[in-house]
Amino acid sequence: MSQTKVICFANNKGGSGKSTTCCNVGYSMATEGKRVLLIDGDMQMNLTLSFFDDETSLTFAKEGQNLYTAIRKQKDLTAFVQHTEYEGLDIIPSSTLMSGIEYDLFTMWQREQVLRNGLKAIRESGVYDYILIDSPPTLGCWVMNIMCASDYLVIPVEASPWGLFGIANMFEFYEQVQRIAPDLKLLGIAVTKANERKNYFKQTMETLGSLENVRLFDTYIRTDSTIEWSQDNSKPVMAYKKSSRAAQEYLALAKEVMEYAHR
Ligand SMILES: Nc1ncnc2c1ncn2[C@@H]1O[C@H](COP(=O)(O)OP(=O)(O)OP(=O)(O)O)[C@@H](O)[C@H]1O
Ligand SMILES: [Mg+2]
16 A cells, blocks of 8 residues: 655745646646545635636535535545546545634644544545645644645745745744644745746746755746636646646656655
8 A cells, every 4th residue: 555645835925836736736646647635725715626617616615525614523534525527636625614714723622733633544545645735825723734734845936026025934834833743844845937038037046946955846837828728727737738838847847746755
């Protein structure tokens, strides 16, 4: 039985490419024959909407078939798994009610470990090779739950003038979480929305490349409108247009992630 690796995508900076990266790395892993479970940890439901239309996504939210319901009731997550239309790729959808999760966690026993406890059975079953978790752009008890449930953290960073603003808070938060989850490792930083012709792209790569003990993935994802079209069609970019540059880049990034997660 394989050992399931849990990887979360987090950055308190909004719009840094967390959901896009979680969706497309997950899909790429599945095309490589891996069994993947995606978990949508954000009230914006962007990961859920990457696979289902608005109506279906809202039905998961309304009928309690979502992560928020599971966490609030401190349930095992097995019954909340939905199949996507793709082989080897499942998802636990989110709900807009996730907006209240911090309040709900506040009174819970072992409140940083609720997600980890809910995932225990799925993890131990060895059904999945990878579990990928998408985070909201916040740093609170819920994101702490996401990190405590993970073996690895990937930080997507947007190659933009403000992309690096606040990254120090992210590192500080990671170090704080490590005190209660000492096995959590920073797998690396993935640069997204890159435009090689812009100066701030070079600056971003240089700054991130010079950080000690932090891996910068060789693969960076360039700005590509195919990504937005794929999201508009509720599909991962590779399922929408396999020949696109973004699809190839996300496959390359997924291969790097898998390589390092097994070292
Ligand atoms: N490589 C890319 N090329 C073009 N657009 C992109 C690319 N990556 C992401 N986007 C767009 O940028 C926006 C932000 O991306 P995404 O939603 O993945 O970020 P996020 O970090 O999950 O945001 P949030 O913090 O709100 O959860 C989205 O509208 C998405 O379509
Ligand atoms: Mg997101």
